[in-house]
Each structure stands twice: as structure tokens, then as C-alpha cells.
Amino acid sequence: MLNRITYFYLYKPxxxxxxxxxxxxxxxxxxxxxxxxxxxxxxxxxxPKFAKGIKQLDAIIQEIDVIRVQQEKDLTGIAVDKRxxxxxxxxxMVDIAGALHAYAHDNGNNTLMGKVNYKPSVxxxxxxxxxxxxxxxxxxxxxxIPVADLAEVGVSADELKEFAGxxxxxxxxxxxxxxxxxDRSGSTEKLRxxxxxxxxxxxxxxxxxxxxxxxxxxxxYLKYRAARNIIYSKPQKxxxxxxxxxxxxx
Numbered sequence: 111m112l113n114r115i116t117y118f119y120l121y122k123p124x125x126x127x128x129x130x131x132x133x134x135x136x137x138x139x140x141x142x143x144x145x146x147x148x149x150x151x152x153x154x155x156x157x158p159k160f161a162k163g164i165k166q167l168d169a170i171i172q173e174i175d176v177i178r179v180q181q182e183k184d185l186t187g188i189a190v191d192k193r194x195x196x197x198x199x200x201x202x203m204v205d206i207a208g209a210l211h212a213y214a215h216d217n218g219n220n221t222l223m224g225k226v227n228y229k230p231s232v233x234x235x236x237x238x239x240x241x242x243x244x245x246x247x248x249x250x251x252x253x254x255i256p257v258a259d260l261a262e263v264g265v266s267a268d269e270l271k272e273f274a275g276x277x278x279x280x281x282x283x284x285x286x287x288x289x290x291x292x293d294r295s296g297s298t299e300k301l302r303x304x305x306x307x308x309x310x311x312x313x314x315x316x317x318x319x320x321x322x323x324x325x326x327x328x329x330x331y332l333k334y335r336a337a338r339n340i341i342y343s344k345p346q347k348x349x350x351x352x353x354x355x356x357x358x359x360x
């Protein structure tokens with residue numbers, strides 16, 4: 111007999127969320143950078159290389175959109191419940207890992223800090239199997255901490271219960287067809303590569319060229335900075351670590 115979680119996974123009609131919230135926030139920021147640049151054609155003409163970089167970024171964003179739309183289509187009539195998507199597991203894992211990291215820091219527990227040091231920038235490079243394994247570690251460590259202490263760092267009993275359900279669900283997935291549905295046949299890896307390409311273009315080229323706008327076009331420079339600042343930051347700041355992404359504007 112199918113248990114409740116397996117039933118949801120196999121039969122409940124619901125489209126899968128493809129990108130996690132960190133990727134979604136990055137896409138929104140990059141899209142706004144392109145939008146502001148296109149709205150100020152006279153400004154970006156001042157630096158031809160910057161204008162070309164904006165065209166490259168726009169092309170990457172469009173490719174991300176194509177993959178995202180394709181992945182959100184139901185596969186042969188079988189869809190994954192939003193609640194039991196891999197990205198939902200990833201989001202819970204990163205948030206709870208950050209909370210445990212802060213708790214470990216406050217208690218001088220370096221061993222625990224090492225076990226749950228899963229920042230978004232690290233998780234984005236992990237494979238599906240690595241994410242599932244890491245989530246199991248984070249859940250196991252969370253279970254060793256008193257409920258009241260977890261609440262202090264922002265993790266409620268209900269959230270831990272949801273995380274438990276996700277962990278049990280993915281831990282029991284063993285058949286290749288089901289994993290193929292979750293992983294989307296390499297598209298997840300393609301998205302990761304595109305975000306990496308976009309991040310490198312923005313950080314190593316556009317940000318560096320944009321410095322010139324401080325002098326050449328201060329108003330556009332402020333708009334560029336504002337667009338770049340719309341990047342997801344974790345609500346629970348990890349003490350002694352960076353918050354959010356490393357994609358900080360110049």
C-alpha cells in the first residue's frame with residue numbers, strides 16, 4: 111500500500127517549482143539590471159563593452175526562462191506536489207542549517223558549525239544526491255537541540271515537522287524513474303551553469319566597468335547599484351559568516 115507521501119508524489123496534480131528562492135532572487139536582480147540598462151541607452155553607450163555585456167546577460171536570462179518554462183510542464187501526466195519538491199527540501203535545509211550554525215556559534219560548538227555549514231553558494235553546486243544527504247545531516251543535528259533553543263534561532267516546531275516529512279520522502283526515493291522526474295534529465299545542471307555564467311559576467315565585468323559611471327553618469331550608476339542590491343539575504347544571519355550571496359555591487 112502506498113503511504114500518504116508517496117501518493118502525493120505520484121498522483122497529486124501540481125507543477126514543480128524549478129528554481130529555488132536563491133536562484134529566483136538572482137534572476138530578478140539580473141533582469142532588473144538589464145531593464146535599467148535598456149531604459150538608459152545613452153548611458154550605456156558611454157562604455158561599449160558594458161553595453162555588449164548587458165546584451166550577453168539578457169541572452170543568458172532568456173535561456174534560463176526557456177529552461178524554466180520547459181521544466182514546469184507536467185511530465186507524461188505525472189507531477190510532483192509542490193510540498194515535496196527537491197527545491198523545497200533545499201530551501202528548508204539551507205534555512206535550518208543557517209539557524210543551527212548560529213546556535214553552534216553562540217555555544218562554541220565548532221564541530222556542529224562544521225557539520226551544518228551549508229551556505230546557498232555551496233548548496234547550488236551540489237548534486238541531487240549530495241543535497242539529500244546533507245539534508246539528512248541537518249535534520250539529524252536539529253533533532254539533538256531542544257525545541258526552545260531552536261525557536262530562539264527561528265526554527266518552529268511546525269517547520270521542523272515539515273522538514274522531517276521532506277527528509278523521509280526523499281530518503282525513500284530509490285527508483286530511477288522517480289529520480290528522473292525530480293532531476294529533470296540534466297536541466298538542473300544546465301540552470302546551475304547558466305547562473306554561474308551570469309554571475310561571473312556581472313561580477314567580473316559589468317560591476318568593474320560600472321565604476322566609471324560614478325563619474326560619467328552618476329544617476330545611472332545609482333540605478334545600477336539599486337538593481338544589483340536586489341539579491342536574496344537570509345532572514346537569520348549566521349554570526350561570523352557572510353549573509354546572502356557574494357554578488358555584491360561595486
